[in-house]
Amino acid sequence: MKTSLERAFDEAVGPYVEPCPTCGGPCRGANSYIKLGPGEEIPRCSECGEFVDREGQTLCQLVEGGVMPVILIRTA
Numbered sequence: 001m002k003t004s005l006e007r008a009f010d011e012a013v014g015p016y017v018e019p020c021p022t023c024g025g026p027c028r029g030a031n032s033y034i035k036l037g038p039g040e041e042i043p044r045c046s047e048c049g050e051f052v053d054r055e056g057q058t059l060c061q062l063v064e065g066g067v068m069p070v071i072l073i074r075t076a
Helices: 004-013
Strands: 033-036 061-063 066-068 071-074
Parallel strands (some): 033 071
């Protein structure tokens, strides 16, 4: 059972999300808008399965109230 402080925190910033030990996601400030060229694919984290950049860092952004989905923009 959550304390009143934990409930207030959840209401203010959203529930706590445990970061992935491999890619660090989700995290605040991650770039969730990804532009892809023809035939280009985005890798996924081997631990959590979310999208990551070329360095293996998360693209999954933590926002107030939860996690923002990654937006993939495919170009011709």
